[in-house]
Amino acid sequence: MSENWMTEVDTRFPEPTNLHPEIPHPARVYDFLLGGKDHFPSDREAGEKILAMGEGGRTAVRANRAFLQRAVRTLAELGIDQFLDIGTGIPTAGNTHQVAQQADPEARVVYVDNDPIVLTHARALMSGPGHGVTRVLQADLREPEQILAAREVTETLxxxxxxxxxxxxxxxxxxxxxxxxEIVAALIDALPSGSYVVLSHVTDEVLTDEEVTGVGVAYSKVPTGMNLRTREQVGQFLTGVDLLDPGLVLCPFWRPDGEPAPEANRVSILAAVGRKP
Ligand SMILES: C[S@@+](CC[C@H](N)C(=O)[O-])C[C@H]1O[C@@H](n2cnc3c(N)ncnc32)[C@H](O)[C@@H]1O
Incomplete structure (x- = not known):
């Protein structure tokens, strides 16, 4: 292993001992939908409710993951070599640091997630194809100042x-x-001109009323719930940044590698990449 790979996790946080398997967690439900192995019965119950509505949920999470990878690759090719990935998720194929370090072996990545299960995978998140530094921080998006002040961030980026x-x-x-x-604005404010924000968000735009209800039921036991937003509401998160082409679109249509599949216009996730002027 390269000496530049750092295997440190935030010691202020104890080893994750209580993952609360009885409560469905967003990271584990997502892992279930992606076809991963890190989930408990409570997570599967939520995920199965999504799948009971059809294959759309699985198509959507895969399309979201593919968007993340295309966006990271695009930015790495534009010369961005520092990534702050908040809401990392459980490692799966093509994590941010792998995609970024494929394009630029020196790329530096900090992963931030509030779910302790992500910490249990810290080692997987830190081994990659390049020589860049990758670190993992357990913290909450709702506390952006703490994220920005954390030594994992300040020492790495x-x-x-x-x-x-x-x-x-x-x-x-x-x-x-x-x-x-306000949280998004605080994070963007802390970054210099020329920084980018990569954002995706579940929308109700292409869902039927029945599907909206179904999503609500599936996530009813997840403490955060699933807060669907309109295109206008999602667009407001990107106030003040210049959107790269093609703007805010359903995620399969953000610079697709090939012709999007016919079901792409039923993927209920909006995505965009913006540049801070
Ligand atoms: C659906 S997964 C997305 C993973 C990855 N970003 C992707 O798109 O493939 C959402 C992730 O956000 C994390 N998360 C949810 N609320 C959070 C919060 N308030 N602070 C930090 N992470 C959060 C969850 O634990 C989960 O890992």
Missing amino acids: DLTRPVALLLVAVLHFLKDSERPG
């Missing part, structure tokens, strides 16, 4: 140089009362 901030499939786990718009 140079916040005077452009950073890509990833908020991919995470903001819908914040309720309006938690002021997600």
Whole structure:
């Protein structure tokens, strides 16, 4: 293993001992939908309710994951070599650091997630194809100041140089009362001009009323719920940044590698990449 790979996790947080398997967690439900192995019966129960509505849920999470990878690759090719990925998820194929370090072996990545299960995979998140540094921080998006001040961030990323901030499939786990718009603005404010924000968010735009109800039922036991937002509401998170082409679109249509599949226009996740001027 390269000496540049850091295997440190935030010692302020104890080893994850209580993962609360009886309560479904967003990271584990997502893992179930992606076809991973890190989930408990409570997570499967939620995920199965999504799948009971059809294959759309699985298509959507895969399309979201593919968007994340295309966006990271695009930014790495534009010369971005620092990534702050908040709402990391359980490692799966093509994690941010792997995609970024494939394009730039020196790329530096900090993963942030509030679910202790992500910490249990810290080692997998830190081994990659390049020589860049990758670190993992357990922290909550609802406390952006703590994230920005954490030594995992300040020691790994140079916040005077452009950073890509990833908020991919995470903001819908914040309720309006938690002021997600202010949180996004605070994070973007802390980054220098030329930084990017990569964002995706579940929308009700292409869902039937029945599907909206079904999603609500599936996530009813997940403490955060699933906070579907309209295109206008999602767009407001990107106030003040210049959207790269093609703008805010259903995620399969963000710079697709090939012709999107026919079911792409039923994927209920909006995505965009913006540049801070
Ligand atoms: C649906 S997964 C998305 C994973 C990855 N970003 C992707 O798009 O493939 C959402 C992740 O956000 C995390 N998350 C949810 N609420 C959070 C919060 N308030 N602070 C930090 N992470 C959060 C969950 O634990 C989960 O790992």
